[in-house]
Amino acid sequence: MVTFLVNGRPIALRTLPNRVGELTVSLPMEWVPGWQGLTVEALVTLDYSECDNKPLAKESLWFSIEPETTFSFTGNHAPPKTIVDFFRAGGYASPLRLALTEYTSSSLKSLCQTSLLLGYLSKGLKKEVSLVSSLPDAGHGVLFKPGAGIRLNGNTLIVGDDAARLLSSDTLPLLAFQSVDCPSIGPEPPPLKQITFEALGWVDQTVEVVYTAEQTLGFSADAFGGIPQSAVLELEVSAAHFEEEETVTLAVFLNDRLVGSMALDIETPVKTAFIPLPAEDFHGYNHLRFEAKKYRGECKSVGLEIQSDSLIRWESVEPMVQARFYDFPYLLYGKTGIVVSTVSKETASILSTIMMKKGEGSLRTTAPELFTPNEVKEKSPPFQRCDSFFFLIDETEVDRFFPEIRIHPGLRLIHPKTGSVMFAPDATASYVLLFVGQYEGKPALLGAVHGAPTLFENITETQWRRLKQAPGNLALLTEDGQVVSFTVGDALSVGDPALTVERKLDLRRILWILVIVSALIIFLISSYRKTSSNR
Numbered sequence: 396m397v398t399f400l401v402n403g404r405p406i407a408l409r410t411l412p413n414r415v416g417e418l419t420v421s422l423p424m425e426w427v428p429g430w431q432g433l434t435v436e437a438l439v440t441l442d443y444s445e446c447d448n449k450p451l452a453k454e455s456l457w458f459s460i461e462p463e464t465t466f467s468f469t470g471n472h473a474p475p476k477t478i479v480d481f482f483r484a485g486g487y488a489s490p491l492r493l494a495l496t497e498y499t500s501s502s503l504k505s506l507c508q509t510s511l512l513l514g515y516l517s518k519g520l521k522k523e524v525s526l527v528s529s530l531p532d533a534g535h536g537v538l539f540k541p542g543a544g545i546r547l548n549g550n551t552l553i554v555g556d557d558a559a560r561l562l563s564s565d566t567l568p569l570l571a572f573q574s575v576d577c578p579s580i581g582p583e584p585p586p587l588k589q590i591t592f593e594a595l596g597w598v599d600q601t602v603e604v605v606y607t608a609e610q611t612l613g614f615s616a617d618a619f620g621g622i623p624q625s626a627v628l629e630l631e632v633s634a635a636h637f638e639e640e641e642t643v644t645l646a647v648f649l650n651d652r653l654v655g656s657m658a659l660d661i662e663t664p665v666k667t668a669f670i671p672l673p674a675e676d677f678h679g680y681n682h683l684r685f686e687a688k689k690y691r692g693e694c695k696s697v698g699l700e701i702q703s704d705s706l707i708r709w710e711s712v713e714p715m716v717q718a719r720f721y722d723f724p725y726l727l728y729g730k731t732g733i734v735v736s737t738v739s740k741e742t743a744s745i746l747s748t749i750m751m752k753k754g755e756g757s758l759r760t761t762a763p764e765l766f767t768p769n770e771v772k773e774k775s776p777p778f779q780r781c782d783s784f785f786f787l788i789d790e791t792e793v794d795r796f797f798p799e800i801r802i803h804p805g806l807r808l809i810h811p812k813t814g815s816v817m818f819a820p821d822a823t824a825s826y827v828l829l830f831v832g833q834y835e836g837k838p839a840l841l842g843a844v845h846g847a848p849t850l851f852e853n854i855t856e857t858q859w860r861r862l863k864q865a866p867g868n869l870a871l872l873t874e875d876g877q878v879v880s881f882t883v884g885d886a887l888s889v890g891d892p893a894l895t896v897e898r899k900l901d902l903r904r905i906l907w908i909l910v911i912v913s914a915l916i917i918f919l920i921s922s923y924r925k926t927s928s929n930r
Contacts, residue, residue, distance in 0.1 A: 604698075745851050
């Protein structure tokens, strides 16, 4: 028997009488709020009575979901009645067209905020957008144009330049109107110091533990605004249906490192555990894994439930350090400062892609800030309030912000200390240079294009996947879809002191070989003379 749930709400019950088959379930969109991601769960109940009539062990019963399982979405063809309706159903039309009538800093900021929200809403779904210069009459899409507020015109959502902050995960539920004229909203809320499992997407559910059971809660650094310091997990757990002498142990892992454990039995079926979470074990994206094991007793299940009011407390946050490509997009947490050299259609297309990726990894959306390279050097208060940065700049300006990298014409990579050439591609080829590091002590992603800008605009999911698998912090995306990665920094960069030591070691080995060879030659000469004299 399989129970299907949408965002924690049961919608259908299905059985497999022949043990193998196909299950089809319709998902009612009216149950899916437009400001939440879509989570579909399948709770499986196995019929252990099979084991009573046949020589079968209980662990021989299993249930699997084949990789051919698909999720289809038809959308809502009726015109939306409110702004929320547009994003709930109509906004998921694929591809969704985003139209900019002019390319200015204000329109780019509105585009970034909208793309961030679309990425946030489309978690787990393949979402496509198309950047266009205009929309046909009653065309479906988002139109960015000078003006104030947000309003619906049929299937088109018109967004004014100063209305970007209204399109966020916090304010969208309030936009149950056809238009909003006043874009002013209150100040941003103060930083949190605790967050519940419910806020992280956890749903109360009882897990039947026969032998072992496992549950996982995933969350990004965006939940804290950085890496939490002095964090403590306050875990509320209950269990039921214990027999005499039965015990269930629950081990807690943070990113595969054991951080604590607890035991429950018939005498203590409810417990609250306080488990410290070391700051060095947090990453851009994190997993809390709960492994339950039952000891003694008969082969009957014990119901275990981790409460959604469990929470994580922390005292402060620090920026993420030593980020790598596998942390993308989670290293772009909180308020992201975007630095652009030029305002153009190509820039808009790249920013829309990056912000959608950021939205997919965000717990909530926070309006980004746009800066020019000259504004960055002024260190204005808005810039200092940013939690992370994305630099989309000309290759000639890279060493201005990241002295670790000096780029000569032709996108040659030059080591800043030794001057040695790290990489020199064909001068006629197009490349995208990507670097993950820090700027002003905060995580930063750098993007610089050499050649055709469409290479960065049209980056594929396969390239993103290869990029996240790159071991270093600097990569070149080539025209044929390859990812060439390097590591630059104090520890592993080409020509650094570590390699110099290796060269010294090589010289010492050569000297020792010369000494040994010389001693051997002297020994042979001496032996030859003694042999000759004895003759």
